[in-house]
Amino acid sequence: MTNTMRIDGVTRTRVPLGAAVPSLVRWGLSSDADLVFRTLTTFGSRTERTLAVELGLPARRTAEALAELRECGAAVSTTDVRAVSRIWTARRPAAVIDMLRSRNRRQIDPDSRVRSHREVMNGLRLSGIAAALPSSTVPGLPGRFAEGMRYLSSRAAARTRLAEVVGQDIHELWTMSPDQSPDAESARAAAPVDAALLDRGVRCRLLRPPLADGDRLDVSSHLVNGTSYQCYDSEDVPLRMLMVDRRVALIPADPRDLERGYFEFSGPAVMDALAGLFDRHWSSAVTRQQALVAPIQLSEREHALIALLATGHTDRTAADILTISPRSVTNMLRALMDRLGVENRFQLGLTLGALRVVTPPMNPES
Amino acid sequence: MSQKPKINLSDRERALVALLAQGCTDVSAAEQLGISARSVTNILRNLMDRLGVDNRFQLGLALGFLRKANVPGPSVGGEG
Structure with missing residues (x-):
């Protein structure tokens, strides 16, 4: 850092008391x-x-x-x-x-992206769920090559097929994208499509790494994370995939070269596996994001303990009710105080009260 | 809770609560206020009675809930 003080981005107005400040x-x-x-x-x-x-x-x-x-x-x-x-x-x-x-954010290296893509595909092939998948090459001919599997031999063919699927009466479009910096051209091309999907009430989910430039070109920001368009950041998106109604999925045939086309999957076993994969990554991304904005998140056990103490229980009686030792009570409270950066029970109460974690029983004299 | 209970703190109570909110012990708060440790206990006892709570944790909870002290910080009522 140089001696000159940079003042851009430096806060001038205070955040209102009690407002959620993200946890560093x-x-x-x-x-x-x-x-x-x-x-x-x-x-x-x-x-x-x-x-x-x-x-x-x-x-x-x-x-x-x-x-x-x-x-x-x-x-x-x-x-x-x-x-x-x-x-x-x-x-x-x-x-x-x-x-x-x-x-x-470490720049995700292309090789690791290729590796994680292959891991998923090999998993499908070796487990027998999609045994007919070629191991490293692409099929010689376009079209159906096994039950529930098709090869769309170019990027253009894949786009056409996607438009066809999406044009039907669909409810959900889920996308995983490992791109850190999607190019502006494809983002602009996608925007009207996204808007049309929203108009039709299609619920869209997008999972992708945090963007390198923080730019959100794809959809107007007010639509993001509303009920029908949700987007979450994830550092470890395993592969590129588009999925419609957990019924059809498109995955690039060669992660190094999208021009070599896509595989289309529609078999129930493959779709179960892929939808499960998406679900897992989605819920962990959502959890992480929520943890980021919440001022403090109590575990269920912590919450139960605090609720008991709030009604006037001692450590011992609260421990009895929760069937844990008084020592565990002490440890939980100690850990909570450390997380909140306070030293004693009075401060702990003040903080939790101000955060509206529990409602204190109050019957002040009138 | 349908109705927000009202409680008014005296200047002395305010000062004490602010010190405790910063992490002061009873003894050091007493010293800074120039009163005895016993007075500190009495002031808090009285405050707990008025709020209908039994211990320090609940007292903190109630005062935090009523925004009677900032956490953690020196001031009472929001002025930094």
């Missing part, structure tokens, strides 16, 4: 760094010393947290000579997440 812990930062970032974001710019005092953090931990935030670009400071008078400011959470995302 999920991106590999320490909980101290996360806590300091939240504080800067919610309460505005501060000096290191103010932060330490307010958060009750030892000076060393505060300094380390700030160093971490500076290193990943989540916070910047003024360049006063004396460290004590430097004022720290957080960048906008959305900009920070974008930066962390691109920092975390």
